[in-house]
Amino acid sequence: MGHYVPHTDDEIASMLAFMGLSSLDELFDAVPAAMRLAAGSLHMADGLSEFETLDEMARLASLNRACGPDLVCFAGGGAYDHELPAAVKRLAFRSEFVTAYTPYQPEVAQGVLQTLFEYQTLVARLSGVEVANASLYDGASACVEGLNLAVAATRNQRVLVSAGVHPNWRAVVDTFAVGTGHEVEMVPLQDGLTAWGDPVDAKPASAVLVQFPNYLGCIEDLRQARAYADAAGALLVVAFDPVASGLLNTPGSYGADVVVGEGQPFGTPLSFGGPYLGLFACKLEHVRRLPGRLVGETVDVEGRRAYVTTLRTREQDIRREKASSNVCTNQTLIAVCCAIQLGWLGTGGLRELALRSARAARATRQALLALDGVVAHNHAPVLREFAVRTPLDPHVLVDRMADEGFLAGVPLDDGGLLVAATERRTRDEIDRYASAIEKVIR
Amino acid sequence: MGHYVPHTDDEIASMLAFMGLSSLDELFDAVPAAMRLAAGSLHMADGLSEFETLDEMARLASLNRACGPDLVCFAGGGAYDHELPAAVKRLAFRSEFVTAYTPYQPEVAQGVLQTLFEYQTLVARLSGVEVANASLYDGASACVEGLNLAVAATRNQRVLVSAGVHPNWRAVVDTFAVGTGHEVEMVPLQDGLTAWGDPVDAKPASAVLVQFPNYLGCIEDLRQARAYADAAGALLVVAFDPVASGLLNTPGSYGADVVVGEGQPFGTPLSFGGPYLGLFACKLEHVRRLPGRLVGETVDVEGRRAYVTTLRTREQDIRREKASSNVCTNQTLIAVCCAIQLGWLGTGGLRELALRSARAARATRQALLALDGVVAHNHAPVLREFAVRTPLDPHVLVDRMADEGFLAGVPLDDGGLLVAATERRTRDEIDRYASAIEKVIR
């Protein structure tokens, strides 16, 4: 039995007596007897001590091979191995952030609210549009909400999705489209970039969804996407890598209407894929369709600056079946991490992060392409991730490379290998990585 | 160069200009030119990034063999491998506790002050005397201060120290006695317990210092020590293991005047020996000679309960060369850990901790004594630590046992091996330990 219920037996007895009851079981008299379980009916072990529990968790953890010095990470594909400064962890894990609920009582929630306000400001800046929400679940859900907004705004169910969008995100878009009835059409890639086709032939659509850089790491031409969207009467929804904004023009600068993305690169460890952070930003004109929470600045009765969740009439608890989204619990704590990490990076650090990642990617790419049998997957420009082809099945390659101490990359369906590099990767690691690849493909 | 100085070059320039200076070097004009170093003169590497620093620290750490599943700890000798609950670490590491100074401004230091007040209460209860200070450095310094108090109280320089007191603590007592001029006499052990001799023969002394249980784990007879101290006109200073108070009578119950000890078992990891926690408590009659800080309860201007450091006229900053001690910075954060850990244990948990440790020690002792060639070192009663003799030199044994995955114990100067067990040690570990001992002594 756990040790987190404080009641002593005496206390239980006297509380029951206060209510005229004589056993805990009587508390459940409303439950039809036929379905009630006797104590101990669950086929589950009894509770452990805290220490045995942690031992078991450590045992499970030891069955994984985590990224680190023994498995140097060259994998990306939506989850990146960036540095995590100590200050960010310490601050974000302060229990006031960790154990608060959604800020329903702003008078005692200014800590979370102001942090979210700062987060929204940062996400809006990186996106290049005016307003950002207080987070969504992950990159995939952000894409879904982006398309939902576009469909609601244009009242057209047809959405165009670039094949360069993360395959898992596309899969989630497809799953939810069954409910919303969106007609999802995929636009293929050509040599790494989305082949939109001639705008003249564009049929009406609500949304054009493109990833920037795309899943293959290639930097899409957002002017083309914007032009195609305009021709189709669609909103341009860009799923961006926020790290890219350290070097590249923002999606907003190309006229994106909605900017979504995965915030994991800022302050969140690989975490086996979650909790991550769905970024969502849009032009101010769409703010009343914004999914999820939005924090706004206001004043208190005495005129002091204060923050509060606002435009709440969009939300499910008020608008119910007509809400802009069903999201309630979001990923606030991860947004807090993201804000703090961006604060740590600052203007200069963000640029350095992108630049150093790009350098490492360039060095890695050069080292791989110098190997016999390794060829480029495409010829589009990249930032910190790129694809190659090797003579080996990529799954086999990744398995063998694990024995060499590397997470070599993410296998592509077409037999390619997706390789990412971050500011953590050094010349030495890259050289050892290339040598190991040379060895395993030999 | 580190990144913790916030000043930008522009700011430095304008601050210098404000003072009519033109370079940072000019700030040091008061330093005679002959001894001034040019920038870069230190033979030290340039600063690293946070991440490289942590890598280097991790490299150093990897050169140690830490206690844990790969090196199961049966060593004690003043440093014990107890469980550390997550809650205690999280609370004690909150930055308000960690980054505050000594509570000089009580109005904004009630957190530390109240915690120390609770700590003092707990230490006084475990000691069985009325008052405890806010911590000293470690077990050794607590012994030294205990003797200093006794000498000051009795104006007799002769102190009797049981040979059962931790050898390192005795060494420190000897070191500092050179300054204070105490005449330290050692009282030998006989079959594990201090052989005080007949009180009738006792010559005047200021202090009788005995460890409870002593370094060999044996439970000293404090009635005898008290009687001998009385006969010598000495104060009884007991260096206790606070865990013992979970099962045994407190030192105070035997009439100890001063109770000192090592607080590491409550909430502090092995830490290669520090920071640990010097416990210091005494009868109320000696409070004006108490070394170090003391927190007292009082009220504020509005009559609200408040805490403050008190009887400060004992202290060095006021009394200077006549102070009761020179201690200034103590081990407050470790005292905070101790208080929280004791709160987590509570009355029942403390007893369980002692009982389970004693059980594990009994089981370990039985398992060892069942081995061919292993014999008891002495026949005195023990709590959670005991000594044995094996056919092997204990240093060699400890080295070989490390290869088997155990920290086998602490070698004794007389060829014995000191073995400790705590509530963490399981039947299974004990059996494996005994088998390994059997193997290495074969």
Added chain:
Amino acid sequence: MKATSIPLMGREEEPTLFDLSEPGRRAWSFRDQGFAEEWAAEDLIPAEHLAAEPVPVAQVSERDLVGHFTRLTHRQYSVDLGAYPLGSCTMKYNPKLCDDAAGLAGLANVHPAAPASLTQGWMALLSDLADALCEITGMSACTLQPPAGAAGELTGLLLMRAWHEAQGRQRSKVIIPDSAHGTNPASVTLGGYQTVTVPSDDRGCVDLAALRERLDDDVAGIMLTNPNTLGLFEEEITEIAAAVHEVGGLLYYDGANLNAILGVVRPGDMGFDIVHMNLHKTFAVPHGGGGPGAGPVAVSERLAEFLPGPLPALRPDGGGYEWTVPARSIGRVHSWHGNALALARAWSYILVNGGDGLRRVAEAAVLNANWLRHRLRGVYDIPFDRPNMHEFVASTKSLKKAAGLRALDVAKRLLEEGFHSPTVYFPLIVEEALMIEPTETESPQTLEDLADALERIAADPEDAALAPRTTPVGRVDEARAARHLIPTWDAR
């Protein structure tokens, strides 16, 4: 930089990160990568993509970063500071052990796209957790992908849809009670269904007759919370289940209130087909100021083949775990495997409690809520004053009429008393509702203090209208926030 922004010393505003920013200041540092060729941005990125100016973030020292966010935490209430009887939210104490568990490098540093051979520990954990959740809910199979309750609801509705389609039928309606949480109707819409509301009867439960009227062969199913949002157990659940099943509908269980019945009764045994759980309520995943949570969905045998994939499963050859996708899967609902570290926390919570401990959780939660209801009788209205489960709903209806005391005033005044407020104005069917969920981790002494505070508040409605006066900010002008929208610092 001034610490007066912390209530410890003053009550001034805390500047934003942007106000603290100074050009050229920095906290960051990176390792030396050791490149001989120091490519410039222009060497790496085609000119047309390169930003002319860096995006402004903020420029602060690590010292100021730490000061800023530490001060902000002093302006934030949390479970670790005190009781949080926020109805429907199950703000129980989150054992610190679970933080340590989720912080293990062997869990936190695993790449989600790493091959199964490198992630056996995670797969075992997820598989064990899914099994336990099935056992607790009386279900057959479980997906851990949904990252929150609402995501679980939508997943469940898509499962419902897939199942109906597999039976070769199209249905368009989903029934929900008028007491339902807002996410239920919102999810119904996203699931492509129309919401049909069924009223509650005067006992606060689904009006069975009214339900029967609404049931026909266009009804895909019903979504129920049981105990419902009034904290009452739907005593006629067997009849409800039979009626819905009879028209070929499915029963969806909104598990937000599962804490009440752990080890006592299982949704599967009540007749439910699909269940979501809020691990951030029942299983002590901390709320994080609004997430992340985890909203696994468990289903009965007949729905298992529709679950999202991939799922971890033991390989038939005994060689560890592999990923499998159910035969007729509706597809992915998350980028990866769900909020994995939150799932790990929940698993550690289940291990430490065990089957025996989980039942004790429910018992104590229900004990606390009932005791508090008894204690507040005569102080506040208790619209449905009969044995409740883990929470109950009080109301200031009479006090409002008599003395103008609104639920909102109680909420604000309670902050001054050192407690977080209950959920107010929900469920919608109770006027001036105060929905109180003490949870099992609050002691009888805390409940007594809370009751005393609520009593004091009821006794002085005028004073309550002025509250809160001791919080970092006073009552906040919400209308102004909406009217004059400032969603970012740049919009100031």
Added chain:
Amino acid sequence: MKATSIPLMGREEEPTLFDLSEPGRRAWSFRDQGFAEEWAAEDLIPAEHLAAEPVPVAQVSERDLVGHFTRLTHRQYSVDLGAYPLGSCTMKYNPKLCDDAAGLAGLANVHPAAPASLTQGWMALLSDLADALCEITGMSACTLQPPAGAAGELTGLLLMRAWHEAQGRQRSKVIIPDSAHGTNPASVTLGGYQTVTVPSDDRGCVDLAALRERLDDDVAGIMLTNPNTLGLFEEEITEIAAAVHEVGGLLYYDGANLNAILGVVRPGDMGFDIVHMNLHKTFAVPHGGGGPGAGPVAVSERLAEFLPGPLPALRPDGGGYEWTVPARSIGRVHSWHGNALALARAWSYILVNGGDGLRRVAEAAVLNANWLRHRLRGVYDIPFDRPNMHEFVASTKSLKKAAGLRALDVAKRLLEEGFHSPTVYFPLIVEEALMIEPTETESPQTLEDLADALERIAADPEDAALAPRTTPVGRVDEARAARHLIPTWDAR
């Protein structure tokens, strides 16, 4: 249990752990040890030693434990909350990185009595750190055992004694300036010496003539802080050193103010023979509310053989590190190897800063202090208004005469302004002293805010007398605490 005790919501008292205690409640749990034989206490311990009753500790749940101590932290100011210009204390920002470093299991879980073969990492770390400290101070050898500055002082005095004895002479006096910290004379006494005080001259430095008068062959040495406690560099240090050395005395350097001169000038080059450092000042070991610190002592060549042991040293055979004890060691001064984890923090701080960074630390610390002195000219008295080092001493002497403003009032009023107060009434030679040490980690903006606040305070002495009014408690009755001593809850 009530969270009103946190200033975030109210300002009530926080109950003690003992007030929260309820019989039978618990937070603890232990692992199943798997013993078949469940020996009872009576089976294990002779009856005469067994306590009849368990010692009362407290009986609280983990939830209440966490609530209690978390609330207490909201009643506690700290560097992480804001500036802490406490003179002589060097309350700089402590990089969070160092927390991570000291938290490494490979450091934290090492037994201090483990054989050298298992602790090579620790020995390398300690040896590297000792070398770096020697390089920084210009010394030859270093012990890391002393756990704080005062312990370092006493160690140093015993080294002095051992050295004199080795020269075959007995000396009885140690000279300290009247501006010295209280630990200096207290340590002198414990070292078995008599304190002889040398006055400061009107420039705030050691009066060289007065010193010469006091020097004779009964003087064992002199203890100096340089820069001294007025923040002034002893410009005649070369002359002082020569004079002391001439009578066969040694120079002891109290390193509390080392932050001012890192990489700029070294005690060894000034002529000092023995140096202690406060790693919890200069090298960013956090103060922990009053410790733990670390007070290593470094010495010149001729004193090396007297150092406490054991010391880690590279084995002559190249096989790693071994423990060695200097030939004429004074013996141990710590139970083990000093405050090892604090030493590890300091080492990580030195690594991250490097030689270049340490000098920058000193430069910025001195820059900040001088700027602030300039800024406060005309506002407060600056008794020694000339270039200072890392701190300076102001005074309210004139303001007290004119308007009754005491240093204490400034300290209390500054708390309301969101800053910790400076050190007050020290050094003793300055009336109504305000000893201000901003440290290098505070930005120019923070200094400006601090100066503004100090200006406001000087402008309204009457108001200052009422302060603090916004802190968790108001001015505390210290006299009552001493008169009516309540050192424990049981003494209430």
